[in-house]
Amino acid sequence: MSQFFGPRELSALERIGDLMLPGDLDFPSFSQTGCIAFVDDLLRSMDPKDRHDVKILLKALSFLPSPLLRGFLRLCQTRWTPTLRMIELGLKGLVMSLYYSNKTAPHYTGRTPFDVLGFVLTRL
Numbered sequence: 001m002s003q004f005f006g007p008r009e010l011s012a013l014e015r016i017g018d019l020m021l022p023g024d025l026d027f028p029s030f031s032q033t034g035c036i037a038f039v040d041d042l043l044r045s046m047d048p049k050d051r052h053d054v055k056i057l058l059k060a061l062s063f064l065p066s067p068l069l070r071g072f073l074r075l076c077q078t079r080w081t082p083t084l085r086m087i088e089l090g091l092k093g094l095v096m097s098l099y100y101s102n103k104t105a106p107h108y109t110g111r112t113p114f115d116v117l118g119f120v121l122t123r124l
Contacts, residue, residue: 004043009055010036012062017095019070026116033112034105035098042097054090 002010017030030036043051061069076088102114114120 002043003040004051005039005055005058008062009058010039012058013039013094015066015069016058016061016073016091017099019066019073020092020095021099026111027113028108028110030095030099032108032110033099033103034108035101035103037105038101038103039094039098041101041103042094050090054094057087057090 001007005013014031014036017036021027021030023029023032046054061072064072073088073091076084076091079085079088100113102112104112
């Protein structure tokens, strides 16, 4: 689990992640990778107030059924207000950072995002 988020917030983040990265024939979905298990790696470096604000936002979003959550995320993409733009950037940053960290849960045996992209880190 998480030192900073409870099950409700983690579930909301995973649902948001799957809406942003649903997976396809090549890429796994956000939830398939199990990358959410590493959320604390990102949250530790966040300002405590920002971390608290994200927690409140995720808790509020957790009550939305998936169609309304999808609609809210689309509304944020329209960037009508600075607040919606910041919400989109924050959620997308968290989701994309987790997914493209290439960290997966021990039970995951599929292709990672790095595998699909053909990306290999090498040491000089």
